[in-house]
Each structure stands twice: as structure tokens, then as C-alpha cells.
Amino acid sequence: MFDRKHRIAIVGTGGIAGSHARAVQSLPDRAELVAAVDVDLGRAKEFAARWDIPATYPDLTALLAAEEVDLVHLCTPPSSHVPLAVECLAADVDVYLEKPPTLSLDELDILLAAERKSAAQVACVFQHRFGSGAVRLRELLVDGVLGRPLVALCNTAWYRDDEYFAVPWRGTFDVEGGGPTMGHGIHQYDLLLSILGPWRKVTAFAARQARPTQTEDVSMALVTFENGAVASIVNSLVSPRQTSQLRFDCEHATVELEHLYGYKNPDWTITPAPGHDEVATAWSTDLPDVASGHSAQLAAILDAKSAGTPAPVALAEARNTIELAAAIYASAFTDKPIHRGELAPGTPYAHRMGGPGAPWSQLGRKGTGAPWS
Incomplete structure (x- = not known):
């Protein structure tokens, strides 16, 4: 018997978001999708209609101001992960963060510092x-x-x-x-x-x-x-x-x-x-x-939330x-x-993963010397 349904929002409605929506809907007694967020509001509305999600918002700030959510699935491009996850942590909202969780080791440490100040935690998508x-x-x-x-x-x-x-x-x-x-x-x-x-x-x-x-x-x-x-x-x-x-x-x-x-x-x-x-x-x-898949990890995340235990594949482990x-x-x-x-x-x-730059950064295809754009 589960304690209650967890209210979940998906932020970023591109290709991988469908896997997250499918995972939530595979656990109907434990979770429900309450909102979809995308900077392209039209795309968010199309996604919401496809997955029967009642509300849409153009950004995370609007979502957090309007909705009580238990878990935010961040499915946006990697460069946006840290600022969006930090915003969730500041609001004490848990995060399920798509891979790669951050662009660099330093960014992951920034998230760890934000998590230490929050009542919430971040679980990283490593579903295998x-x-x-x-x-x-x-x-x-x-x-x-x-x-x-x-x-x-x-x-x-x-x-x-x-x-x-x-x-x-x-x-x-x-x-x-x-x-x-x-x-x-x-x-x-x-x-x-x-x-x-x-x-x-x-x-x-x-x-x-x-x-x-x-x-x-x-x-x-x-x-x-x-x-x-x-x-x-x-x-x-x-x-x-x-x-x-x-x-x-x-x-x-x-x-x-x-x-x-x-x-x-x-x-x-x-x-x-x-x-x-x-x-x-x-x-x-x-x-x-x-x-393996998002459904299996999401079930483990909801187990941890119900038990009040650390999130599976928390930031410290993902490091x-x-x-x-x-x-x-x-x-x-x-x-x-x-x-x-x-x-x-x-x-x-x-x-930065690439450090000062890849060895071929000034070379073109097969070393011709013409840089690629």
C-alpha cells in the first residue's frame, strides 16, 4: 500500500520526455503528471495533450509559483541542468535529472553545494x-x-x-x-x-x-x-x-x-x-x-521518497x-x-570536459587544416 500519489512535472518536452511520461504513467497508483513545461509553449501543449497532462507553463519559475509538485523531471539540454536544478532545490523540490547531469565536474560540485542547503535532493538518470x-x-x-x-x-x-x-x-x-x-x-x-x-x-x-x-x-x-x-x-x-x-x-x-x-x-x-x-x-x-529503464529507476525514487531515504543515484554517487x-x-x-x-x-x-580544447580543434576533416563550424 503506497502512502499517496506523488505530483510530478516534466520540464523540457523534447524526445526523451516521452520516456519520462511513460515511466510516470506506468506507476498510476504512485505518481501523476500534473504539468509540462517548455520554453516553446506550443510544444508543451502538444506534449500535454498527448500524455493527458492538465497544465502547461513556459518556464520552471512559473511552474513552481503555480503548482505544488513533489518531483521535477528535468529533460532539457545539458547546459540548462544546473540552473534549473538549483532553482528546484531552492524551492525544496526534488529533481530527477537527465544525463549527463552536468557539463563538468565543477558543475556537479556546484549542485552538491546547493543540495546541502536544501531539504530536497537530486537523483540522476542512470536507469541501467x-x-x-x-x-x-x-x-x-x-x-x-x-x-x-x-x-x-x-x-x-x-x-x-x-x-x-x-x-x-x-x-x-x-x-x-x-x-x-x-x-x-x-x-x-x-x-x-x-x-x-x-x-x-x-x-x-x-x-x-x-x-x-x-x-x-x-x-x-x-x-x-x-x-x-x-x-x-x-x-x-x-x-x-x-x-x-x-x-x-x-x-x-x-x-x-x-x-x-x-x-x-x-x-x-x-x-x-x-x-x-x-x-x-x-x-x-x-x-x-x-x-532497465526510467520506470524501474522512478519506482526506486518513489520508494526512497516514501521511506525518507537518500535518492537512488544521488549526486554524490553520480560524481x-x-x-x-x-x-x-x-x-x-x-x-x-x-x-x-x-x-x-x-x-x-x-x-570543462574538453579542457582548453580538443587536439583537433584547429583542424578540419582528416587534418586538412580547414576548421569545421
Whole structure:
């Protein structure tokens, strides 16, 4: 039995907002959509009509003045996340913040400071942590069933054509925060981090292979973890056969996931090491059937709100992921390994994912010297 319905507003009614609306409507006994907000009020009204939302507003300030809301889903472009989230926190309204939560590590620390002054909290959209497969994997590692994690692979091999980057804010450090390292692969390596825990050191490479962007369209990283595990991470937007893959080689089994934008139980496979057939039984026994996605994370957020406990994937936890993103860029652009904690506040790659600029910022396609606009 749930305590009450939580009143939810969606701010920013572009493409990802539909996933948020669908998540709210999947929990009809626990949540209701009461308002949609967009600087394009016509678009907000169209969105509201599609999802049966009773009120629309042209900006967050108008929403907060007119409505009592329990949770604001921020689905706006990344450059607006911090000021809008700070405004919600000042009004003591909880936030569910789309990825990437901030453009930089310094911005995340600004949000953390605002959160400390507020009665509200911010949960970051890292929904792949909440599918039943990921939950079971974490349980089996904690219980020692899988033994120590040794090696992991994390591949986000996606495809985005030039037209995708015609949207002005895409493919920029100052508005989107970065390329696939920030805007695409972050979901997969956040799941990786939720399994393996704090990382220790990263050595990375990034390139602009084909797309007309300021940012990379490919990055690769080798990461070591505090628990001794090692992992490789690939983020690509130039891969025609799209896939999202994670593999965890542990002492007693290999656990693999392959999907694209969201997974279900059949997307996982487990291969026991010789002499450890019991691992397969431990994996499958009474395994719930929960797909990854916004609905699963939203349910966990509402559980936390009802219990008065910290939000799942709160800012302090998400910092581990954002710091890894910053370190990948810092390592790739300086050609040096980066340790966790090395990117001090105010330093170039804490201030901006691209630091002082990508190595190709003054070059054109394939190094011709003609800068891209």
C-alpha cells in the first residue's frame, strides 16, 4: 500500500520526455503528471495533450509559483541542468535529472553545494542500474558467489549520422558537455561502475573519426579499480551495427549483457567457470523480471521518497561517473594517465570536459587544416 500519489512535472518536452511520461504513467497508483513545461509553449501543449497532462507553463519559475509538485523531471539540454536544478532545490523540490547531469565536474560540485542547503535532493538518470539483471549481479558479487571480479569490457558502439549533429547543441563541449563519452556511453559505464565500484586510474584515447563535431566521435579507455579489477571502455558513434555490451569475467563465472538502449533478463548470459555450476542456479533462482529503464529507476525514487531515504543515484554517487568522464577526456587530450581525485576544482578538465580544447580543434576533416563550424 503506497502512502499517496506523488505530483510530478516534466520540464523540457523534447524526445526523451516521452520516456519520462511513460515511466510516470506506468506507476498510476504512485505518481501523476500534473504539468509540462517548455520554453516553446506550443510544444508543451502538444506534449500535454498527448500524455493527458492538465497544465502547461513556459518556464520552471512559473511552474513552481503555480503548482505544488513533489518531483521535477528535468529533460532539457545539458547546459540548462544546473540552473534549473538549483532553482528546484531552492524551492525544496526534488529533481530527477537527465544525463549527463552536468557539463563538468565543477558543475556537479556546484549542485552538491546547493543540495546541502536544501531539504530536497537530486537523483540522476542512470536507469541501467535498476534492471533485475544488474541488481542480481551486484547481489552475487556482494555474497561472494561469483568470486572476485577480474576483467570487464564495456562497449557502446552506436551510429549517429551527420544529420543527427545538425541540432545546434549536439557535438559541443559547451552545451552538450562532450561526445559519446558524455552523451551516449555514459549509461553503460555508469552500470560498469555500479558493479565494480570506485575506479583508481584511467588511460584513454579519443578521436574525431568522421562526424562534423567539436567533440570526439570515438573514445577508448583502460581503467583500473580499487578492488583490483581492470576494464576497457569503448564509446563510438560511427558503428553501423549498433550494440551495447558489458562483460564481467569473475573468478567463478563470466556474466555478459548485450542490448541496445535497454535490457531485459534474456539479454544476460552467464557462463560458469569449471567446477562452479552452482553459479548458474544462483543467478536464475527467483530472478525478478524487471527491465532497465526510467520506470524501474522512478519506482526506486518513489520508494526512497516514501521511506525518507537518500535518492537512488544521488549526486554524490553520480560524481564517481562524472569524474571518470572528465578523466577520460583529460587522459586522452594530455596523453597521460589520470588518477581519481587528481582533477582538482577549477583545473581545466574539472572546469570543462574538453579542457582548453580538443587536439583537433584547429583542424578540419582528416587534418586538412580547414576548421569545421
